[in-house]
Amino acid sequence: MALKITWRNILPGCFKAKSPTSPLEPRNQVSKTNSLQRLSLSDISNNGSFFSASDISNSLIGFGSNLHIFTLKELEMITQNFSSTNYLGEGGFGPVHKGFIDDKIRRGLEAQPVAVKLLDLDGSQGHKEWLAEVIFLGQLRHPHLVKLIGYCCEDEHRLLVYEYMARGNLENQLFRRYSITLPWLTRLKVAIGAAKGLAFLHGEEKPVIYRDFKASNILLDSDYTAKLSDFGLAKDGPEGDDTHVTTRVMGTRGYAAPEYIMTGHLTSKSDVYSFGVVLLELLTGRRTMDKNRPSREQSLVEWGRPLLKDPQKLDRIMDPRLEGQYSMEGARKAAVLAYQCLSHHPKSRPTMSNVVKALEPLLDLNDILAGSFIYMAPTEGKKDNDDVDIIGNEHEETEAEKNEHRNVSEEEEAEKKEHGRHQHRKGYRHKHRMRSFRSRAVYSDTALYRTYRTSFDNPKLQGQDIVN
Incomplete structure (x- = not known):
């Protein structure tokens, strides 16, 4: 007889308690069936025998799960009644609020900040997506x-209660205006972390296809460690001789693989394509869809993919906010990898484990330029070491300094004419002079890391969902 498991068993908090007629027999069946394999969504049906909450709970514990069932009153308490001051953002699932839990809320809980996600009953997702999050993340454990x-x-x-991620999502960190841009090494670290998360999902005994890989679903902790979130659209992948899963087309425009959109055939290579889109976003600093750009550049993949395979055109796509401070060899190899991930032929795309192997060595390349710098001539009559100020300490300029700045501007204009439009070619050092400082400073990934650690920007999830 096929074993059936109901939502009532997995999510006891959703239903009133009910005594099983024969608790011992089904408990043994559950243990035997689920002790070695992860519970999947396909194991769940609306009808079937009833099992106690402890049966399913014990099964999940084998996968490192220790989920807490909160009451609505408890979550209102930890978020101050979902106060607007604790609002973090909103996505397809619903609004997200920050909260704080400790053992006063629930004995045994570690004191920590959390993110509480509340299902929007009028939103694009519903109970099924919420259930998928509980099933997948209730069993899967990985650093990413x-x-x-x-x-x-x-x-x-x-509602769902997650660990709190201090840096919000990659989309806000990469595309927000009027802020310091993510350094090259930070972008690589994020790409590698996200790739490891996907590789783990694809390598499971029961593979998981994430299906909605995008910048807003990559969360970052205080050290910029990337972690995949929002498993509402995740699917159990094909097993055995099956080559794909046929399913309703859902995802986010600009990230979904073309063959999935056309046929509904879903494979792990669909995730690889989406990863290629995010890697291209990291290289270019551009959104996957941007209607504010010229018509030929509105689709990032259509504009950028042809340029990825030509090293001579690499400077045309690299994010100008990096100001040339990236490894040319690393950028070239990352561009080739993105080109492979974005192949129109799924079988030509690399596996995510091979993507990780290709990206990790790029962190060790040492051909990154020293960085932008500011140099002002020392004031006459003072020692050199007196002229090194901490950035942010302004001073009044003398008439001689003003004249020098005018000369410097003329020199820069001449340099621009001589070198043409593209100033970020290999070996070019970008000099930026600021009138309000007479200091020399070098910006590096390390320095920018320190700057970032003092700032926090609340994430606001964005993106248009595909629902066919």
Whole structure:
């Protein structure tokens, strides 16, 4: 007889308690069936025998799970009644609020900040996506997957409680205006972390296809460690001789693989394509879809992919905000990798484990330029070491300094004419002179890391969902 497991068993907080008629027999069946394999969504049906909450709970513990079932009142308490001051952002699932939990809320809980995601009943996702998050993240544990701490299911309310990620999502960090840009090595670190998360999912005994890999679903902790979040659209991948899963087309425009959009055939290579899009975003600093750009550049993949395979054109696509401070060899290899991931032929795309192997060595390349610098001539009559100020300490300029700045501007204009439009070619050092400082400073990835650690920008999830 085929074993059936109901939502009531997996999510006891959603239903009123009910005594099983024969608790011992089904408990043994569950243990035998699920002790070696991860529970998947396909194991769940609306009808079937009833099992106690402890049966499913014990099964999940074998996968390192220890989910807490919160009450709505508890979550209102830890978020100050979902106060606007604790609002972090909103996505297809619903709004996200920051909260704080400790053992006063639930005995045994580690004191920590959390992110509480509340299902928007009028949104594009619903109970099925919420259930998928609980099933997948309740069992899967990896350094590059966000940790699900618990859930709440009361009446029509559906909530999820995650570890809090201090840097928000990659989309906000990469594309927000009026802020210091992510340095090259930080971008590589994020790409590698996200790639490891996907490689883990694809390498499971029961493979998982993430299906909605995009910049807004990559969360960053205080050290810029990337973790995949939002498993509402994830699917169990093909097993055995099956080559794909046929499913309804859902995802985000600009990130979904073309063959998946056309046929609904979903494979792990669909995730690889989406990773290629994000890697291209990291290289260019451009959004995958941007209607504010000229018509031929609005689709990032259509514009950027042909340029990726030509090293001579690499400077045309690299993010100008990097100001040339990146490894030319690393950028070239990352561009070739992105080109392979974005292949129109799924079989030509690399596996995510091979993507990780290709990216990790790029962190060790040492051909990154020293960085932008500011140099001002020392004031006459003072020692050199008196002229090194901490950036941010302004001083009044003398008439001689003003004249020098005018001369410097003329020199820069001449340099621009001589070198043409593209100033970021190999070996070119970008000099930036600022009138309000008479100091010399070198910006490096390390320095920018320190600057970033003092700032925090609340994430706001964006992106248009595909629903066919």
